[in-house]
Amino acid sequence: MAEAPRDAAATRRRILDAATEEFSAAGFGGGRVGRIAERAQANQRMIYAYFGSKDGLFEAVLTEKVLQAQAAVTFDALDLPGYACQVFDFYRANPRMVRLNLWQALERPDLLGSLEPVARAMADKVAGIAEAQASGAVSAALPAEVLLDLILALTYGNIAQAGDAGAWPDSRRAALAVAVERLIVGGG
Structure with a gap:
C-alpha cells in the first residue's frame, strides 16, 4: 500500500498553530520543540527544516500574529x-x-x-x-x-x-x- 503524499503546507500550518499554543502558554524560554512537534503531529526535524531553529519558529509565529493584527x-x-x-x-x-x-x-x-x-x-x-x-x-x-x-x-x-x-x-x-x-x- 502506497504512503499518502505529505502536504508541506498543512504540516507547516500545524507546526505554527502548535507553536502559537506552546509559546503563548510557556513563553520562548519555556516552550519546548518536542511538545510543539507532538501537538502538531510532526517530526521535530520538520520544525528545523521549515524554520531553522526554535528562534526562527518563534519569529515566524510572532510575524504571523502581527500581520493578522495589522490586517484586522x-x-x-x-x-x-x-x-x-x-x-x-x-x-x-x-x-x-x-x-x-x-x-x-x-x-x-x-x-x-x-x-x-x-x-x-x-x-x-x-x-x-x-x-x-x-x-x-x-x-x-x-x-x-x-x-x-x-x-x-x-x-x-x-x-x-x-x-x-x-x-x-x-x-x-x-x-x-x-x-x-x-x-x-x-x-x-
Missing part, C-alpha cells in the same frame, strides 16, 4: 482613540496574542522592532501621526513616535491589566478612548 486593525491618524479601541478589540478577541506579546516583551524585547513588517508598519503610523500633527488635527506637544508609543502603552497596559479576556469590559475600552483623546488634544 485599521490605522487612522485622525482617529487615534478609534485605533486604540480597535487594537483593544482585536486582543480581546484573541487573548492568546496577549500572552504571546507579554512573553515576547519579557524574553525577547528587541525582536518586534527587528521584524520588517512591524518596523514598516510602525514607520507608516509615525508618518501618519506627523502629518496629522502638521495639519493641526493632532497635538504636536509630543513627537509622533513618542505619541504612538504612549498610545500603544496605554492600550497594551490596559489589556495586560485586565487579565482574562472575559474581564475586559466595555468600560475599560471607553476609558482607553478617553485617555488617548486627552493625549492628542490641545497643547501644541
Whole structure:
C-alpha cells in the first residue's frame, strides 16, 4: 500500500498553530520543540527544516500574529482613540496574542522592532501621526513616535491589566478612548 503524499503546507500550518499554543502558554524560554512537534503531529526535524531553529519558529509565529493584527486593525491618524479601541478589540478577541506579546516583551524585547513588517508598519503610523500633527488635527506637544508609543502603552497596559479576556469590559475600552483623546488634544 502506497504512503499518502505529505502536504508541506498543512504540516507547516500545524507546526505554527502548535507553536502559537506552546509559546503563548510557556513563553520562548519555556516552550519546548518536542511538545510543539507532538501537538502538531510532526517530526521535530520538520520544525528545523521549515524554520531553522526554535528562534526562527518563534519569529515566524510572532510575524504571523502581527500581520493578522495589522490586517484586522485599521490605522487612522485622525482617529487615534478609534485605533486604540480597535487594537483593544482585536486582543480581546484573541487573548492568546496577549500572552504571546507579554512573553515576547519579557524574553525577547528587541525582536518586534527587528521584524520588517512591524518596523514598516510602525514607520507608516509615525508618518501618519506627523502629518496629522502638521495639519493641526493632532497635538504636536509630543513627537509622533513618542505619541504612538504612549498610545500603544496605554492600550497594551490596559489589556495586560485586565487579565482574562472575559474581564475586559466595555468600560475599560471607553476609558482607553478617553485617555488617548486627552493625549492628542490641545497643547501644541
